[in-house]
Amino acid sequence: MLSYIYKRTSNAVQVLLFVSIITFAVLQWIPGDAAQLILGSEATPENLARLRTALGLDRPWYIQYWHWLKGLVQFDLGRSYVFGQDVVTLIQQRLPVTISIAVFSMLIASTIAIVLGILAAIRKNTMVDYLATGIMQLGSAVPAFWLGMLMIVYFGLELKWFPVSGYVPPDRGLGGYLNSIAMPSIVLAIGEVGMLLRTVRTSMLEALGQDFMDMAKAKGLSSFTIYFKYALRSAMIAPINVMGLQFAKLVGGTVVVESVFGLPGVGRLILVAVEQRDVFLLQGLVMFVTALVILISLLVDIAVMFINPRIRIEMQGE
Amino acid sequence: MTAMVVGLFLLSFVYTPHDPNEMQLTMRFIGPGENPRYILGTDYFGRDILSRIIYGSRSIVLVSFVAVTLGSVVGSLLGAVAGMVKKGPLSAIIMRAIDGLMAFPGILLAMMMVAAIGKGQEGAIVAISVFMIPPFARLVYSLILDSETHLFIKAASSYNISRCRLLFKHYLPLLLPRLITLFTACIGTAIMIETSLSFLGLGVQPPHASWGLMLNEARQHFLQYPYLAMTPGIAIALSVLGFNLLGDGLNDALSKRRSR
Numbered sequence: 094m095l096s097y098i099y100k101r102t103s104n105a106v107q108v109l110l111f112v113s114i115i116t117f118a119v120l121q122w123i124p125g126d127a128a129q130l131i132l133g134s135e136a137t138p139e140n141l142a143r144l145r146t147a148l149g150l151d152r153p154w155y156i157q158y159w160h161w162l163k164g165l166v167q168f169d170l171g172r173s174y175v176f177g178q179d180v181v182t183l184i185q186q187r188l189p190v191t192i193s194i195a196v197f198s199m200l201i202a203s204t205i206a207i208v209l210g211i212l213a214a215i216r217k218n219t220m221v222d223y224l225a226t227g228i229m230q231l232g233s234a235v236p237a238f239w240l241g242m243l244m245i246v247y248f249g250l251e252l253k254w255f256p257v258s259g260y261v262p263p264d265r266g267l268g269g270y271l272n273s274i275a276m277p278s279i280v281l282a283i284g285e286v287g288m289l290l291r292t293v294r295t296s297m298l299e300a301l302g303q304d305f306m307d308m309a310k311a312k313g314l315s316s317f318t319i320y321f322k323y324a325l326r327s328a329m330i331a332p333i334n335v336m337g338l339q340f341a342k343l344v345g346g347t348v349v350v351e352s353v354f355g356l357p358g359v360g361r362l363i364l365v366a367v368e369q370r371d372v373f374l375l376q377g378l379v380m381f382v383t384a385l386v387i388l389i390s391l392l393v394d395i396a397v398m399f400i401n402p403r404i405r406i407e408m409q410g411e
Numbered sequence: 412m413t414a415m416v417v418g419l420f421l422l423s424f425v426y427t428p429h430d431p432n433e434m435q436l437t438m439r440f441i442g443p444g445e446n447p448r449y450i451l452g453t454d455y456f457g458r459d460i461l462s463r464i465i466y467g468s469r470s471i472v473l474v475s476f477v478a479v480t481l482g483s484v485v486g487s488l489l490g491a492v493a494g495m496v497k498k499g500p501l502s503a504i505i506m507r508a509i510d511g512l513m514a515f516p517g518i519l520l521a522m523m524m525v526a527a528i529g530k531g532q533e534g535a536i537v538a539i540s541v542f543m544i545p546p547f548a549r550l551v552y553s554l555i556l557d558s559e560t561h562l563f564i565k566a567a568s569s570y571n572i573s574r575c576r577l578l579f580k581h582y583l584p585l586l587l588p589r590l591i592t593l594f595t596a597c598i599g600t601a602i603m604i605e606t607s608l609s610f611l612g613l614g615v616q617p618p619h620a621s622w623g624l625m626l627n628e629a630r631q632h633f634l635q636y637p638y639l640a641m642t643p644g645i646a647i648a649l650s651v652l653g654f655n656l657l658g659d660g661l662n663d664a665l666s667k668r669r670s671r
Binding site: 107108109110111112114115116119120122123230231233234235236237238239242243246341342343344345346348349352353363364366367368370375379382383386387 | 507508510511512514515516517518519522523524525526527528599603606607610611612613623626629630637640643644647648649651652655656
């Protein structure tokens with residue numbers, strides 16, 4: 094079991110290393126170096142040269158990369174020149190917003206997916222099943238930014254249920270906080286739900302067809318016990334895996350959703366970094382977000398190992 | 412629905428009711444159906460929405476097809492190389508790099524590429540094609556490893572033919588149907604990323620028409636004129652849905668044939 098965790102962790106570290114190489118390499122392409130971008134086109138060559146030395150840009154790329162990597166390990170992501178602040182500080186300020194909508198949308202999406210997925214599997218080829226399939230297809234085809242705009246018009250403007258944009262931190266009233274992240278979370282959730290729903294339905298169908306289900310029925314157990322205690326447990330493994338993968342998509346989705354709803358989150362920060370070509374900020378953000386995603390998928394894998402008796406037994410057999 | 416998108420694309424070369432970039436400032440904010448000359452209405456600048464929708468299909472089709480084609484060729488080649496040399500350091504490096512690429516949240520990778528290359532259509536194409544490399548590389552890699560045990564592949568390799576010939580003559584026919592299915596499924600994703608990028612203002616640049624960009628421009632005024640946001644959104648949703656359904660259909664047809 095420990096050897097499995099060790100293997101997965103070292104694999105994650107390797108992937109992270111490649112991610113850092115790709116990020117660094119891609120951002121080296123940006124025309125004009127950081128010194129030029131900071132000082133603008135009016136800068137004198139002497140000033141440019143001085144800043145380059147100060148930033149270490151005159152050294153060969155592998156030394157620059159090495160310094161950057163060393164900083165990463167110590168959680169030093171460098172300084173943003175657009176904001177004039179440390180990248181870590183900037184992320185810390187904006188992370189609560191992004192985490193809030195990510196977690197809430199995950200909760201909404203998984204609740205809908207599990208309930209509807211199970212129903213669709215139990216009542217295969219009925220209205221419920223068709224409804225679920227419809228939601229799957231629509232959820233993955235409707236762009237989040239458009240859905241967000243429609244919701245702003247309808248729920249924000251017509252019905253006035255939710256504020257149109259902006260973010261209220263939880264320490265300024267829980268009600269306002271929940272209201273301000275409700276619509277963004279729902280929009281993100283609808284984009285996520287399709288894939289999850291599909292997985293829940295398929296694995297539930299698989300579980301229902303297995304021998305131990307006949308056994309449970311033969312014992313005369315109630316259908317509630319059968320479905321929720323037996324089938325669901327074995328059917329939840331694949332969806333949990335997918336949830337881990339979906340988290341990566343979710344983080345990407347926050348960029349768009351935060352932009353539509355005017356939320357001051359990490360996604361907005363990424364957009365600013367791209368627009369202003371703030372290399373250090375973008376490098377730092379990309380590494381941070383990707384590391385977060387890799388960490389989550391690692392944790393999910395380890396969690397699945399504990400839930401799934403089959404993997405556990407294989408481990409003991411090793 | 413797919414036919415509709417392709418049809419719109421072809422139509423954009425021969426006919427649009429009005430010049431998509433022509434501004435009629437006296438004709439601003441005409442709602443859909445209010446004026447027979449502008450069936451879907453006009454926008455902030457008095458530009459005809461129908462013409463812009465027709466014209467906007469160009470960037471959708473162009474960007475998504477070119478990007479997925481590029482991505483699938485590069486990805487398949489990488490996967491093929493990794494699959495053919497198998498247990499070498501080269502194969503390990505390629506597949507780790509692919510894992511690394513896959514670890515990026517989709518749009519983040521695309522945005523990073525745009526930052527490096529620059530906003531606009533070229534940026535979007537390169538960004539999306541890089542994003543498309545991993546699924547093709549993985550598919551080809553795993554299929555080659557799987558089909559190694561086939562008798563005819565073994566027979567072919569025993570003739571001592573070159574790896575290149577083995578790949579194109581014997582593996583390719585085996586891989587092609589699966590690649591086409593994946594290609595179709597990826598078009599839907601590509602459209603989604605393209606529209607997201609243009610919505611964020613990183614894709615096609617004004618004054619050109621693109622569905623994502625139209626939604627972005629609608630943001631200023633859609634609180635008073637919600638219809639501005641309707642048509643481009645429906646167009647995007649329908650085209651993504653169309654390609655997704657086509658991909659699913661191909662996949663089903665393929666698995667049926669295989670199981671027979």
